Amino acid sequence: MTCIYNYYVGTSYLLPGPESEAYEGIGFNLPAAGGALMINYAENVGTSPVTGVDWAAVGNSTWTPRALEQENTIVPPGFLAEVYQIGGKCGMYSIESNEFDIRLIDEEN
16 A cells, blocks of 8 residues: 655744744844755764764755655555654754655554
8 A cells, every 4th residue: 555644844943933033034044054054964963873864965855944745655454654754953943854764563463
């Protein structure tokens, strides 16, 4: 069976609207932050020991303003799929990558 799931990918603020607007007003905007965050993660996190994700190699959409995407995965009969998205937080920014850990769970065991 093909299962379809929606997810967000990209960079967004962890702050409420008025606070993030204030930061944007003084130059802390998402498009400008993306490049700096990409360098920061590549140099300071590198390959995560927990997830195995190499932050220097994640897709470019990770570093652009957050957008809704759709993906699908094949799930065999008798199994459930658990989908975990790899992401991070840095200062006032939330980063949602296009990297996933998909685990198939046998419903009968």
